Structure formats: structure tokens, C-alpha cells
Amino acid sequence: HVDNSIKFPTIKTSCLVPECESPSDAPLYNSEWLEHAIPGEVQLDGTYKIDHCFRYKANPNMTHDEVCSPHKFLNETIKCEQWVFDRSNPYTIVEQFQVTCAENEWKLPFVGTAHFAGIIFGSLWTVFGDIYGRKSIMLIATFFMSLTGIGQALSTSYEMFVVFAFLNAVGTSGVYPLAFVLGLEMVGK
Numbered sequence: 001h002v003d004n005s006i007k008f009p010t011i012k013t014s015c016l017v018p019e020c021e022s023p024s025d026a027p028l029y030n031s032e033w034l035e036h037a038i039p040g041e042v043q044l045d046g047t048y049k050i051d052h053c054f055r056y057k058a059n060p061n062m063t064h065d066e067v068c069s070p071h072k073f074l075n076e077t078i079k080c081e082q083w084v085f086d087r088s089n090p091y092t093i094v095e096q097f098q099v100t101c102a103e104n105e106w107k108l109p110f111v112g113t114a115h116f117a118g119i120i121f122g123s124l125w126t127v128f129g130d131i132y133g134r135k136s137i138m139l140i141a142t143f144f145m146s147l148t149g150i151g152q153a154l155s156t157s158y159e160m161f162v163v164f165a166f167l168n169a170v171g172t173s174g175v176y177p178l179a180f181v182l183g184l185e186m187v188g189k
Contacts (some may be wrong), residue, residue, distance in 0.1 A: 015055040015080035020068035033068035039077055053080055097158040105114035107158060111165050118166040122173025126181075134178045134185075141174025 016039040027112040034040075040050035052151060054074035063118045083100055122141075148171055152164035 009033045015052070015132070016066070016082035018082075019058045019072060021084070021179050036068060051077075054078065055080055056126075065076055093161060097161065099158060111162055114166040115169045118169025119173045121166075122170035123156055123177075124175025125170075126177050129174075129181070134182050135138045138175060138178035138182065141171050141178065145171025145175055147171075 017033075017039055020033055020037055034050055038050045038055045039173070045048050045058075054077040057076040057078045059072055059074050083098060093111070096109070104123050125137055125141050145168060148167040152161060152168050155161035155164055
């Protein structure tokens with residue numbers, strides 16, 4: 001049996017536990033109190049593998065200034081609202097747009113789907129190149145690709161990132177085929 005399922009990237013992340021850390025204090029991924037605050041299991045090598053999407057609910061009878069200890073948390077889990085990422089990993093859209101947990105697995109390959117849909121849609125540039133001239137359409141496509149690439153880099157949400165990934169691929173699809181045909185026409189056989 002071959003497992004063909006998509007694997008979620010192994011980016012080390014844990015829930016932000018506001019009772020023990022503050023997002024403004026640059027929280028650490030591997031804190032010593034994680035076992036008390038986040039459910040998980042001890043591995044054969046002695047390490048603690050945490051759940052990346054749930055944390056233990058805080059005990060309402062404890063004060064906020066107490067140290068993070070086992071009695072500060074109940075045995076009831078709640079969904080994470082914010083995450084802490086291991087800083088040894090590169091900064092990715094997973095961290096930037098908080099694309100974590102199993103219900104968001106589809107979001108990562110969807111960026112590629114949007115890109116290739118843009119490539120297909122952008123093939124219309126070649127039709128316009130035949131009608132209005134390859135050089136001028138290629139310059140317009142290059143300008144469009146540049147603007148949407150900047151938009152993608154400056155995206156502030158996942159949805160915005162996907163839209164600009166699509167639009168950038170539309171522009172890219174106009175640049176390369178037109179440049180190839182222009183070069184072929186200049187050089188000849």
C-alpha cells in the first residue's frame with residue numbers, strides 16, 4: 001500500500017500560551033513548561049511531541065503572575081488562537097499567515113493550483129501579441145508581472161497572497177512565450 005496523501009510541512013510550531021508568555025516578548029518555541037500547557041506524548045527518545053493545534057485550558061482560579069506549572073492548567077483542551085514558531089526554520093507563508101492545523105492543509109497546495117490556473121489564463125497574452133504586436137504586449141506583461149510580484153511579496157493575508165500568485169502567473173505566462181517567439185523571429189532557423 002502506497003500512501004499518496006499530502007503531508008503537511010514539518011515546521012515546528014506550538015500554541016501561544018498567553019498565561020505563560022506574551023507575543024510581544026518574542027516567545028520561545030521550546031519552553032520547559034510546554035508539557036504542562038500543551039497536550040502531547042513522550043517519544044521513545046525522551047522528547048515531548050506536542051499537539052500543534054490544541055492547548056490546555058487555564059485554571060480560572062490561578063492568578064496571571066504565577067509560574068507556569070501543572071496546577072495552572074485544567075485537563076480540558078481548547079483550540080489555539082495564536083502560534084509560536086521555531087526560529088531555526090525559515091520564515092514562510094505558514095508562519096506569516098498562520099496556516100497551521102489539519103483543517104488548513106489544503107491552503108498550501110492551493111497556492112500552486114492558483115499559480116498554474118494563472119499560467120493557463122495568461123496564455124491569452126500570445127493571442128494579443130499576434131494582434132497588437134509581440135514586443136508591446138511582452139512589455140505590458142512584464143510590467144504586469146512586476147507589479148503583481150511586488151503585490152505578492154507585500155501581501156497581508158493568505159487570500160491576498162493567492163490572488164497575487166494567480167495574477168503574477170498570468171503576467172509570467174505572457175512574458176516567456178512572447179520572448180521566445182520574438183527571439184526565434186530575430187534569429188531565424
